[in-house]
Amino acid sequence: MASIEGALLDFKRLDRLAAGEMAIHRLDPRAKVLATLVFIITVVSFGKYELTPLFPFFLFPVVTVAAGDLPAGYIVRKIALLCPFALVVGMFNPIFDREVLVHLGPFGVTGGWISFASIVVRSILTVGSALALVGVTGFSAVCSALERMGMPQTFAVQLLFLYRYIFVLTEEGARTARARELRAFGKRGKGMGSYGPLVGHLLLRTWERAERVHRAMLSRGFDGRFHVRRPFRFGVVETLFTLGWSAFFVFCRLVNVPDLLGSLVTEVFR
Amino acid sequence: MHMADALLSPAVGGTMWAVSAGTIAFSSRKVRRELDDRKVPLMGVLGAFLFAVQMINFSIPGTGSSGHLGGGLLLTILLGPSAAFLTIASVLVVQALFFADGGLLALGCNIFNMGFIPAFIVYPLLYKRVVGKHPGPVRLTLAIMVSAVVGLQLGPLSVVLETWFSGISALPVSTFLLLMQPIHLAIGVVEGAVTVAVVSFVHKARPEILQGALEARPIGVHLVRTVLIAFLAAALLTGGIVSWFASKDPDGLEWAIARVTGKEELKGPEQGLHGALAALQNKTAILSDYAFRKPVAPKNGGTQPGDETTKVEESRLGTSVSGLLGALMTLAFALLSGFLLRRRKQPAGRAGN
Numbered sequence: 001m002a003s004i005e006g007a008l009l010d011f012k013r014l015d016r017l018a019a020g021e022m023a024i025h026r027l028d029p030r031a032k033v034l035a036t037l038v039f040i041i042t043v044v045s046f047g048k049y050e051l052t053p054l055f056p057f058f059l060f061p062v063v064t065v066a067a068g069d070l071p072a073g074y075i076v077r078k079i080a081l082l083c084p085f086a087l088v089v090g091m092f093n094p095i096f097d098r099e100v101l102v103h104l105g106p107f108g109v110t111g112g113w114i115s116f117a118s119i120v121v122r123s124i125l126t127v128g129s130a131l132a133l134v135g136v137t138g139f140s141a142v143c144s145a146l147e148r149m150g151m152p153q154t155f156a157v158q159l160l161f162l163y164r165y166i167f168v169l170t171e172e173g174a175r176t177a178r179a180r181e182l183r184a185f186g187k188r189g190k191g192m193g194s195y196g197p198l199v200g201h202l203l204l205r206t207w208e209r210a211e212r213v214h215r216a217m218l219s220r221g222f223d224g225r226f227h228v229r230r231p232f233r234f235g236v237v238e239t240l241f242t243l244g245w246s247a248f249f250v251f252c253r254l255v256n257v258p259d260l261l262g263s264l265v266t267e268v269f270r
Numbered sequence: 271m272h273m274a275d276a277l278l279s280p281a282v283g284g285t286m287w288a289v290s291a292g293t294i295a296f297s298s299r300k301v302r303r304e305l306d307d308r309k310v311p312l313m314g315v316l317g318a319f320l321f322a323v324q325m326i327n328f329s330i331p332g333t334g335s336s337g338h339l340g341g342g343l344l345l346t347i348l349l350g351p352s353a354a355f356l357t358i359a360s361v362l363v364v365q366a367l368f369f370a371d372g373g374l375l376a377l378g379c380n381i382f383n384m385g386f387i388p389a390f391i392v393y394p395l396l397y398k399r400v401v402g403k404h405p406g407p408v409r410l411t412l413a414i415m416v417s418a419v420v421g422l423q424l425g426p427l428s429v430v431l432e433t434w435f436s437g438i439s440a441l442p443v444s445t446f447l448l449l450m451q452p453i454h455l456a457i458g459v460v461e462g463a464v465t466v467a468v469v470s471f472v473h474k475a476r477p478e479i480l481q482g483a484l485e486a487r488p489i490g491v492h493l494v495r496t497v498l499i500a501f502l503a504a505a506l507l508t509g510g511i512v513s514w515f516a517s518k519d520p521d522g523l524e525w526a527i528a529r530v531t532g533k534e535e536l537k538g539p540e541q542g543l544h545g546a547l548a549a550l551q552n553k554t555a556i557l558s559d560y561a562f563r564k565p566v567a568p569k570n571g572g573t574q575p576g577d578e579t580t581k582v583e584e585s586r587l588g589t590s591v592s593g594l595l596g597a598l599m600t601l602a603f604a605l606l607s608g609f610l611l612r613r614r615k616q617p618a619g620r621a622g623n
């Protein structure tokens with residue numbers, strides 16, 4: 001049961017980070033969302049055998065985490081869980097792709113290992129940037145940024161509603177699961193026979209809660225929209241932030257910085 | 271079954287984003303036009319319910335492992351396609367942002383695989399047809415089981431196709447299918463059984479909830495056709511635009527086709543500004559050409575050919591070492607800049623306190 005509550009605590013912690021008051025927190029969320037999107041698209045646009053040109057891109061998540069004063073260890077631990085699906089699928093590359101592409105002294109490195117390494121680096125970059133975005137922006141701000149950028153309002157309301165009730169319902173779910181755990185001695189009672197009614201009860205309680213929420217909202221004058229009083233301003237700083245990072249990403253996409261740097265150093269020491 | 275950014279090419283990711291965004295816009299308009307604002311809190315709270323329920327496990331008899339409910343089909347049965355699609359999409363957005371399940375670009379694929387397929391393909395074309403207006407328990411069970419199994423075959427199929435079209439993975443499509451489909455057949459059966467258990471419980475406890483969902487005007491063939499045509503148009507349009515922009519890059523699809531058809535020759539990226547590895551690839555290509563020409567060379571006499579080989583070999587080693595070195599240096603630079611930023615921040619923070 002520790003796992004459900006552990007996951008919940010983890011979730012809350014990331015949520016609370018967004019309440020920080022660093023300069024990057026105060027940026028208009030649209031700037032951060034846009035920069036992150038450009039980042040992800042440039043990262044995934046590299047060819048499958050390109051590994052070294054990906055490294056300059058670490059600058060973006062690292063700087064975001066540092067500028068937002070996010071706990072680096074926590075973010076790294078979350079990234080380390082990586083998407084298992086990508087890893088499992090990537091593991092097949094070295095098996096099926098045995099063409100030797102690079103020689104490091106006596107060792108021949110096959111294309112499969114290079115593309116697998118490339119997949120791992122891509123995972124770290126894309127996952128890291130998404131976590132950093134939430135950490136310095138917060139979920140509701142990301143939602144309202146997306147709404148300003150053209151996301152339908154119904155969907156924005158849905159996202160905010162979902163977010164509001166995730167904590168309530170996961171706590172209820174965790175309590176239910178703990179109650180079952182305490183009554184199930186070892187394995188008995190954890191099968192499907194009790195799971196159906198258990199989830200069914202949770203569903204019915206959820207449904208009734210929704211009806212209560214709806215009545216409460218109606219009595220407060222709900223008209224299908226959420227009114228958020230948060231000043232949005234896409235000023236000079238935001239423009240500089242977005243354009244600066246985008247220019248950096250495009251530059252690193254076009255010019256292989258590590259290669260340049262490396263050949264510079266090896267030339268010097270030759 | 272979450273698709274991941276790391277396996278996607280921008281063309282595939284962008285296309286699926288456009289498709290999912292279009293379907294979100296369509297469903298939002300539809301939900302709003304229904305003017306049933308009772309559904310607004312219901313969708314939100316049921317999305318949160320999905321979250322909670324995915325955290326509760328049950329043991330699967332005879333296997334010793336445990337599973338959890340996916341819930342896509344359950345939501346579609348309770349809410350109808352448009353509202354369920356929005357709810358599932360919102361859950362996937364939260365998972366992508368907080369649990370790093372897949373990533374932001376892969377969100378389009380995930381919304382399609384886990385939202386669009388159950389809500390707009392399986393539900394109208396299969397579930398509604400089988401279940402009829404006033405189903406008995408047998409008919410309801412049958413409809414749910416068939417829908418769950420088919421939905422959980424189509425979803426992974428679409429994951430395989432998206433991976434294949436992106437061409438980042440070297441896994442042959444037939445092997446990938448053989449890995450994915452049987453596993454998901456088992457998952458589909460379990461998902462179906464659990465959904466049956468929950469739905470029949472609700473059916474007994476509060477039949478009016480299910481009755482409302484059953485009597486809701488089934489979405490007609492007309493609507494399905496509109497959605498599918500819009501989907502195709504969006505896919506073609508964005509696929510065309512994105513691949514036109516991306517045509518400078520090595521084409522992932524060509525790679526994949528070459529792999530699958532068994533042509534061994536590895537072609538390097540045709541043009542452009544590519545990295546150390548692309549350069550290395552060219553170098554190896556030059557070398558192999560050279561090796562082929564080698565037998566001819568002695569006619570001209572001299573030691574030049576051997577010399578050149580070692581030279582090329584040397585520079586090749588040089589480039590790979592310098593590439594790696596450079597990569598390590600940039601990484602160190604990135605980490606150091608983060609560290610320095612933080613160091614600079616901390617005293618300031620304390621002074622503020």
